Amino acid sequence: MSSFDVAPITVAQTRGLRQSVLRPHQTLAELAAHEPTDAFALGAFDGTALVAVGFIAPDGEPGSWRIRGMATEAVARGRGAGTGILTGLIAHALEHGAQRIWCNARTPARSLYERAGMQIVSAEFELPEIGPHFVMELRPGTAASVTTA
Numbered sequence: 001m002s003s004f005d006v007a008p009i010t011v012a013q014t015r016g017l018r019q020s021v022l023r024p025h026q027t028l029a030e031l032a033a034h035e036p037t038d039a040f041a042l043g044a045f046d047g048t049a050l051v052a053v054g055f056i057a058p059d060g061e062p063g064s065w066r067i068r069g070m071a072t073e074a075v076a077r078g079r080g081a082g083t084g085i086l087t088g089l090i091a092h093a094l095e096h097g098a099q100r101i102w103c104n105a106r107t108p109a110r111s112l113y114e115r116a117g118m119q120i121v122s123a124e125f126e127l128p129e130i131g132p133h134f135v136m137e138l139r140p141g142t143a144a145s146v147t148t149a
Helices: 012-021 028-033 082-095 107-115
Strands: 006-011 041-048 049-058 064-072 100-106 125-127 131-138
Touching: 006 082, 012 041, 012 049, 012 064, 028 100, 049 082, 049 131, 064 082, 082 100, 082 107, 100 107, 107 131
Parallel strands: 064 100
Antiparallel strands: 006 041, 041 049, 049 064, 100 131, 125 131
């Protein structure tokens, strides 16, 4: 497994990778239109190359946080970049009082979220132009194990 530098970035810095990996059918402006203004974003760097991104923000009810925009370049998959991003996002939410952390997880990425202690809480569903997903969540204090370091 490779080592990546994970650091805070702006949500705007996530757009190019999110578009190329997750939503090639959308423009950067369309991506921006659906971003929460209070999001915390992280990037994983291999040297100076941004190879993975994700962000998290409070969502709806108090204590609820939603992970979004998790994207990893194909060359970095399976090497820990996504895990580094997810771990950092969960830690950020927990530091800010999260009682529920959730996401719409793409079916092929299910194991990434399960390794972080998240559990499936929905039937599989299809998002048009994007593919099959599950709603997954982590409720701190109720999960058997949570990896945040």
